[in-house]
Amino acid sequence: MIAGRDEHRDRASQSPRSPQWFGFCPRPLPGESLLSWIDQVSATFGFTRDDAAELVGISRRWGDRLSRDLYMLSRDDLPHLMFRTGLGELDLRMMTAEWLVMGPWAGCLRGRYYGIQGFDMMSSAACPDCVAESDGRWQLLWKSGFNVLCAKHRCYLASVCVCGRRLHRVDRGEISRFRCVGITAGQSRGFGPCDQKVADLPVARVEDPRVVQAHAQVFGLITSRKQRTDQQNERVWSDLAWAIHLTAELGTAELVEGTDPCVAEAFDRFCHRRESTRTRHGDVNARLKADEQDERLVMAAFLRVATALALSDDQGAQAMWFCDTVSPQWKSAPQVFIHLDPKGGLPQVFRALGMPNRPWR
Template sequence: MRRLGVRRLAYVPAPLEKESLLSWLDQVAAEFGVSRPRAAEMVGLWGRDRSTLHVLGLRLPARVLERVTATTGLTATRLELMTLWRYRRSAFMLKTSGRREVFTASGEWVHAQTSLVCPECLASNGGRWLLPWKLGFSYACVEHGCYLLAGCGCPRGRTARAPWPRFHSTRSVGQCAVSCPDCGRWLGEMEAPRACSDEVLRVQRIIDHLLDAPGDEEELKQIFRDLRWLAAMALSRADDAVELLDGTDPQIIDQLSRHANLPRKERGLLAADNDILLRAAGLVVAARVVFADSLLVGGAWFVEGVGAWDELVFPFGREGTGVGRWVSDLVLLAGKVGGRNDLFKLAGRYRVPPSRRLRPPAEPGSEAI
């Protein structure tokens, strides 16, 4: 078989900041009026080796990266920033499957094949889908002050978490999920619930900042591991965790209260995949512990004139605001779950200074933590 050389395209649309690889690919398809598979061939994502496109969205193998760079003129760095590999220093780890350079994201809190959506972002940016929407740590758009959506609301009840058109389709980016080819509803016209709490948006803003933040890689990874672990614990023990949301958005309080009525085996992070208000509830509870005394975030109030950090500092983490109670309550919650070793390590990382700590009362027949 004759091997074809790589041909440089005269023009490709420039990717937006934080745009995902598949969104950019669909923009290429729309610009040239071709299907997505044809666009993948044109830009070099597909050659003789045809990896599943959502796998390429995790990280581009070296051979594919070289080919796309030669074809499009985009730098390797720019291309990698459109894949989940962008978050390798914070919230994302990749594993290699077998001997080939094939990556998997098993066990990670990401949606490799799917995505949440902010309708107002879609309406304002021409239908581009952003990479952070694929992370389990995203639940709100801080720019528009609304929660992200997990559903398109079409009559067949399919969700927007698989927003990409079918391979043979040339539909515009942003239309309904691949499982609903007959639904043409434009997601940019949908109305997302407004976030009614500054703290809810502040938590998302801090998470967004830390995803790309410079600093100690292991510390950043530990923060996101703890956020995920505590969010899962809060949802599992929803009946006890509801009171830890005092003063936040009534919408997420009500959602967590309803979640508390479910059987214990039906609670947890899996329930938060499609329920964004529930995801927000779990992460806000987790953030009240993780960021309360964090040197990266919560501790900034100790410093005079911290500049840009001023907007990110939590309203708690100061004496008299009850952060000690939250830490103690969550430590007790975790004790009820099973008192695992990682619980005590976590408690040691986030336990507040003794002068501001409220020790939990000792229960009959047990020792105080």
């Protein structure tokens, strides 16, 4: 018979290795994810990750995965976690995905962009320098596919390990905050053993100010206190998502001319893969994905163009620039589908310039 949550906690409180016995838990760092903090508790007291999660107050229901627990905390778990972390309810919820997937940007962050997840519940990108400096603490916002760089260290985030495995996965142990950890599923894809240190992962430096600006604009929208109506907020984010899809469907290397070489090369590889999937009617394969090693670099290219279109004070001028730049591409793929929202916004700006109105499929 499986012990109930309260019974398990009572037994845990009697263990000399439990956090209750020690009387304290490590304090979360600003911006840290709840999973990262649980890993720190696990390392401090010598528990497995799952045991540490339960001992700090996260209920473990049979069949539930830790990713679900970290998605949105239950009301029953909050008092225990507030006591352990020393945080209030709002600050504690900011360590989970809840505030990111419930706001006006939820439609964007819940989406997938050619293999790039708006928010990855199972794994995370990383800044190797931040991981080294914080002794293995991981930021929540690294899990967002829209987060492409570290402003502090002026570097692009590492999407995956050099072997191709995802980083800091929920189904791996706390050691994954420092090293690549192989699993059976990964080995079945042809991966061999790997113990690459996260702190030593190679990353490119950010030199392009337009990428930095695009990154700041997107996350400025999330953290901004500017008062907008729900309709205005939804329009901003729907325009941004639409512009990303437009860039992915029709973008050419000329759109990102002058950007960092790593971004230009990743976007060029994506465009070549996209063109190889086009049908004779101009449609792109719905399963088109960016290369896993390129994901954050490709998203940097998407955002560099999409923010210029969606967040510009003069959308008409930016739309004309886009159309003039990709005109050869448009002519070579005349049947490409472009969704034009009848409610207005950026799609209607393009429609006014003569872009055909074809339904999204």
